[in-house]
Amino acid sequence: MHEATLAANVLKIVSRAAAGKENRVARITVSVGELAGVMPAALIFAFNALKKETPLDRADLILIKEPVTACCDDCGTDYQPGPFPYHCPACGSRSFRITGGEEVRVKSMELKKEI
Ligand SMILES: [Zn+2]
Secondary structure, three states: OHHHHHHHHHHHHHHHOOOOOEEEEEEEEEEEEEEOOOOOHHHHHHHHHHHHHHOOOOEEEEEEEOOOEEEEOOOOEEEEOOOOOOOOOOOOOOOOOOOOOOOOEEEEEEOOOOO
16 A cells, blocks of 8 residues: 555656656656665556556656665764664764665656657
């Protein structure tokens, strides 16, 4: 269900951005944070099912994985944590906040002239 809602949102965002443009959307790139809890295959499946009745019916969805980033609470170092438990590579602290890798974002769309 989560993925279907996301796919619908992606279609909505891109339809709005592409409205009035003469060219057709050929490709949509979406970044998916590793912590977003999204199954890529399910998202693509939902997208392909939902796009059928829209002007985006020939658009391909490309997913890129966005790594988790964290910021150390003790020394302020930004880092990409490995597997749990996270610890700061600079000072070894286990106190951190997540600064990236939780969102799903539409990065870009590619337009192609209709032939
Ligand atoms: Zn640190």
